[in-house]
Amino acid sequence: MHADTDRPTFLLVHGAWHGAWCWDPVRAALDADGWRSHAVDLPSANHPADRRDGTRPAGMLDDADVIRDSLRRIDGPVVVIAHSYGGVPATEAIADAKNVAGAVYLAAFQADVGESMLTILGTPAPDDGTGHTPPYEDARRILFDDVPEAEARRAVAQLRPQSVRASTERVTAAGWRTVPSAYIVCDHDQALDPSRQRELAKRADSVHRLPSSHSPFLSMPRRLATLLGRIATSSLPAPRR
Secondary structure, three states, X not given: OOOOOOOOEEEEEOOOOOOHHHHHHHHHHHHHOOOOEEEOOOOOEOOHHHOOOOOOOOOHHHHHHHHHHHHHOOOOOEEEEEEHHHHHHHHHHHOOOOOEEEXXXXXXXXXXXXXXXXXXXXXXXXXXXXXXXOOOOOHHHHOOOOOOHHHHHHHHHHOOOEEHHHHHOOOOOOHHHOOOEEEEEEOOOOOOOHHHHHXXXXXXXXXXXXXXXXXXXXXXXXXXXXXXXXXXXXXXXXXXX
């Protein structure tokens, strides 16, 4: 099916340790439903060895700049979909973006001004001297518990160390205060507790649920794509500008 040019475009923002690759199954399902989509690669998910120039690891504000640049390259209205950590830089980026019609937080940190991912979690910054945090040792269970085995193995193999700086930098502008937002709670999440998601979801204009673990983009991409389409067409209220 050809994409419907009258609809908004989805911009998909991954979480910690991931890359744009994680959205591929959802993008295929969205395309089949006539939706256009793009996915970003955030620089904070990067192996220390990749930074041969000696510069410091990318932070949340660097990620927000990448999201802003992607938004500028898209013609027409955009709905930003942010997963997990990706909710923090997405919140920062959409605050001054003129073409954002809405934001969807998927088991994500819908942060407010002055908050970082770690202040929301209430945990100290990890410090092993590298400036990066490796993926969970038990990523298969924590992130991909309901993902088919072969797909989960491929996903685990593609995870990258995550910049510590990205988890400590604080939001300076909360875009969801002026951009319509929806929150999707993942009921069986083992990475971000569903009770915490429900608290964060109180900041959104509408709340939805999936019976998934932390990564429905791999475990139930068709169901997630259908829900995203429904949110984009019927659940996002008029902007509150």
